[in-house]
Amino acid sequence: MVNQSGKSGVEPIVDATTLSTLGAPILATAMTEAVDPDRELVERFRAGERTAFDLLVRRHQKGIWRMVRRYIKSDADASDVTQQVFVRAFKGLISFRGASSVRSWLFRIAINCSLTWIRDHKYEQPGELAEDALTEEPTGLANIAGSQEGARLRAAIQQLPPKQKLVLELRVFDDLPFKEVAELADCSENTAKVNFHYAVKRLREILGAERE
């Protein structure tokens, strides 16, 4: 199964946290390394292999761009910020300690770069409508209806509290596991799950209120 972000949805049956609570820290550590497929690329990069970073870019640029694009309402600017994200990652990868997965580390950089860009371009950001929306050519009524439905859902998401919005987007659109969502949202895994559930319920309330 391939999800929205284009990566396969294979996850371990037992995660590292569960193993750790069961009293198998060594096995849990080994599993963390085994779960993160990017760790090997990082080691190769640290050993001086420049092409390992290219593989890392190829693997994550889509997910990073899509996440950045949710913050920045311009395709070109999203590409620029994505480039900044990888430049910063290139400089910092040597000192990456591996406390989190490489993907969540990259997403953290992407969130920071996006927020910095928004702060620096506060008065240039367009509203809810993306600048590219005007140039897109819907091919039929179904697309129009689909885009309207999408716009309505996205508008409803914008009304969520920031924490719930962040958790929902990372979980639904970026397909991150709750452990990584929690790392990026600076909260525990359980708190992330609770925020996700509240976000869904709140979203339904918003959409229901709009219909009425």
Add this chain to the structure above:
Amino acid sequence: MSDPDDLVDLSAEEQKLVARLRALPGEGREPDWAQLEREIHAAVGPQVPLPWWRQLRWLVPIGALGAFAVIVLVVLGHREPARVAVSAHDAGVTTPAVDHPPAKADTVWLDGQAVEVGDEVDPSVLIYDDVEDGDAVAGTGLLPADDLRWVDALDEGALDRAEHWLKKKGHGKG
């Protein structure tokens, strides 16, 4: 991908909503990924950056050398000159005989003059009695204190003369 954890405690309507959210297309028009990858490749440069401690690795030998030099200077600065024990045997020179210190001599003040008295001096020599200079017997001035057997040898005439002399001397002083 849907995680069963997402759907726990969610109603059927809420689960459908999550499915609709997942089905949404991404925002914006996606770029040419190969082009973006090339741009990133050009932006980061060809060299893998080194960690700071590897960038400053030339400092390690210089620092170690400097520390060693400082230690050597400190050690040498506080070191006393070593005493070289020259062995007479090794030098082929006969060892000169060491003179013992002279016997300890005490100075005794006698009759207005200092007299050095060594260990070899017989203490009996220094014994003197209360006889005044003019009372010396037999012209010696001193009676032999350690041998008074001569008293037993005196005859009665001598004893009478002595008593007479003592009486006469006692009257003279009294």
